[in-house]
Amino acid sequence: MKILSSSQIKQCDSVTIGKGISSIDLMERAAKACSDWIEINFKINKGFSIFCGNGNNGGDGFAIARMLYEKGFDIDVFIDENNFKFSDDSKINLDRIKKISGIGIKGFSEFENNRESVIIDALFGYGLNRELSDDFNDLIEKLNEIHTSKISIDIPTGLFADRIIDEHSTVFKADFTLTFQFYKRSFLHPETGRFCGKIIVLNIDLDEDFINGTKTDYFVIDETLIKNIYKPRKEFSHKGTYGKSILVGGSYGKIGAVLMSTLSALRTGSGLTFTIAPKCGNTVLQSQIPEAMFIDSGENHINKIEIQEKAVYGIGPGLGKEKETRKALLEFLENYTGPIVLDADAINILAETQRLNLIPENSVITPHPLEFERLFGKTENSFEKIELAKQKAEELQIFIILKDHHTAVVTPGKKVFYNITGNSGMAKGGSGDVLTGILTSLISQRYEIEEACIFGVWLHGKAGDLAAEEFSKEAMLPTDLINKIGDVFKYLS
Ligand SMILES: NC(=O)C1=CN([C@@H]2O[C@H](COP(=O)(O)OP(=O)(O)OC[C@H]3O[C@@H](n4cnc5c(N)ncnc54)[C@H](O)[C@@H]3O)[C@@H](O)[C@H]2O)[C@@H](O)CC1
Ligand SMILES: Nc1ncnc2c1ncn2[C@@H]1O[C@H](COP(=O)(O)OP(=O)(O)O)[C@@H](O)[C@H]1O
Numbered sequence: 001m002k003i004l005s006s007s008q009i010k011q012c013d014s015v016t017i018g019k020g021i022s023s024i025d026l027m028e029r030a031a032k033a034c035s036d037w038i039e040i041n042f043k044i045n046k047g048f049s050i051f052c053g054n055g056n057n058g059g060d061g062f063a064i065a066r067m068l069y070e071k072g073f074d075i076d077v078f079i080d081e082n083n084f085k086f087s088d089d090s091k092i093n094l095d096r097i098k099k100i101s102g103i104g105i106k107g108f109s110e111f112e113n114n115r116e117s118v119i120i121d122a123l124f125g126y127g128l129n130r131e132l133s134d135d136f137n138d139l140i141e142k143l144n145e146i147h148t149s150k151i152s153i154d155i156p157t158g159l160f161a162d163r164i165i166d167e168h169s170t171v172f173k174a175d176f177t178l179t180f181q182f183y184k185r186s187f188l189h190p191e192t193g194r195f196c197g198k199i200i201v202l203n204i205d206l207d208e209d210f211i212n213g214t215k216t217d218y219f220v221i222d223e224t225l226i227k228n229i230y231k232p233r234k235e236f237s238h239k240g241t242y243g244k245s246i247l248v249g250g251s252y253g254k255i256g257a258v259l260m261s262t263l264s265a266l267r268t269g270s271g272l273t274f275t276i277a278p279k280c281g282n283t284v285l286q287s288q289i290p291e292a293m294f295i296d297s298g299e300n301h302i303n304k305i306e307i308q309e310k311a312v313y314g315i316g317p318g319l320g321k322e323k324e325t326r327k328a329l330l331e332f333l334e335n336y337t338g339p340i341v342l343d344a345d346a347i348n349i350l351a352e353t354q355r356l357n358l359i360p361e362n363s364v365i366t367p368h369p370l371e372f373e374r375l376f377g378k379t380e381n382s383f384e385k386i387e388l389a390k391q392k393a394e395e396l397q398i399f400i401i402l403k404d405h406h407t408a409v410v411t412p413g414k415k416v417f418y419n420i421t422g423n424s425g426m427a428k429g430g431s432g433d434v435l436t437g438i439l440t441s442l443i444s445q446r447y448e449i450e451e452a453c454i455f456g457v458w459l460h461g462k463a464g465d466l467a468a469e470e471f472s473k474e475a476m477l478p479t480d481l482i483n484k485i486g487d488v489f490k491y492l493s
């Protein structure tokens with residue numbers, strides 16, 4: 001799914017309006033999508049306090065007020081008593097509710113905390129173009145302190161669609177954001193996304209030709225994309241059809257990391273799977289994963305990485321940074337040209353030695369935020385981090401998977417794909433090792449690298465979501481996630 005900027009969304013609205021639907025009817029469609037969703041999901045709630053701004057976001061709020069009232073809910077609408085200038089469509093919808101005696105219309109200052117009512121924020125949407133004034137900040141701070149369910153229409157007020165906010169900005173803190181047609185970039189970044197709660201994208205049939213023809217570097221990984229990428233196994237096939245994955249890692253005390261990567265590669269469908277690890281891991285690897293083949297290297301840490309033909313390497317989990325291991329990694333990279341997956345200590349070694357130029361083109365690196373910083377330096381915020389990643393991915397001609405709550409796949413062509421599966425139950429040592437195994441396996445099965453990255457992060461997060469459903473976010477383990485990979489494939493097929 002494409003992510004458009006606020007100016008592109010504005011254009012998209014205008015083009016849609018130019019093609020036969022009036023702007024007031026488009027607002028009606030948007031408000032209907034919201035009120036239908038609210039009716040289904042908040043049926044046990046009786047009342048709603050709806051805060052409306054003066055633009056079209058407020059207009060949505062007025063229309064939602066009318067529709068929810070008609071559905072039988074108690075409605076109070078609050079408007080800015082210091083500003084009675086409304087956008088045209090907003091004014092039409094305000095006039096409509098003025099005619100309904102059952103809907104109370106009050107000034108913001110008249111709001112009294114009523115714990116029973118759900119708060120709807122229709123103050124500002126993508127039209128916000130400057131910091132909020134103190135009056136709005138005070139209002140939002142007051143609303144944020146109330147313990148009741150909160151819904152934002154289109155965008156939590158205070159957020160811009162596609163850029164960072166000042167760290168002290170006041171933003172409405174929503175439990176749900178009902179947004180029209182597109183994710184906004186700010187929903188997907190940690191500094192801004194934390195205000196959105198659960199995001200519900202409502203289709204309001206904006207012009208498809210415009211959307212298809214609009215250029216953007218930013219995408220959300222949705223199921224339509226995944227279903228296009230996923231290649232079901234062919235019955236007339238053999239193990240050679242599904243490639244050779246070689247997972248390289250482990251050191252004394254950290255054999256579990258490469259064990260989890262190996263198991264993940266197998267569960268993702270790798271035809272032949274090898275582990276290169278130090279001898280101290282032999283017994284546990286062979287007994288825990290009899291399907292994998294073991295190549296030893298060193299006693300307690302790796303001192304050589306053997307080069308095999310027609311294989312895809314995933315290097316790093318539990319690797320350690322011993323002198324001999326560093327030397328082995330650099331030597332391997334000097335002599336190997338195929339795409340590889342580099343994670344964890346493999347990334348740290350390259351950062352410390354500043355030998356990033358050794359990474360073969362089309363390879364994948366999977367840094368978490370700190371590893372990214374070690375590689376490429378500090379950035380002010382996550383928006384800047386993405387820009388730096390785009391620049392580095394192009395410069396080095398590699399794929400950078402920036403791991404986070406919404407992991408981003410950054411391609412050498414400077415496209416950014418945000419992942420929306422996954423949950424905080426995955427914030428445990430070992431989850432990243434699983435991703436390395438998944439990616440290595442998909443590349444060895446001849447998925448295009450870009451597709452492997454997109455599919456890999458989605459699959460990893462989806463398996464994490466299924467694990468959380470069964471075991472809870474607290475109790476789920478990375479190994480539970482590995483055991484759920486199969487259910488994700490079943491879901492897809
Ligand atoms: N026909 C359309 O264009 C549609 C628009 N929709 C709604 O319209 C919203 C966008 O509406 P608008 O473009 O009117 O913008 P908003 O309603 O988000 O903002 C209203 C106006 O407030 C002013 N403003 C900006 N920052 C401010 C600040 N800090 N303090 C005070 N005033 C400020 C701006 O002049 C802006 O135009 C969307 O988010 C969505 O909710 C939907 O109804 C779908 C259809
Ligand atoms: N809060 C979260 N929400 C979604 N995914 C998460 C969250 N925390 C961690 N993850 C995922 O778990 C993985 C953790 O990787 P990493 O930090 O490298 O862990 P490890 O040290 O186990 O290798 C990443 O893929 C990351 O996206």
Ligand SMILES: [K+]
Nearest residue numbers: 121124153155
């Ligand atoms: K809003």
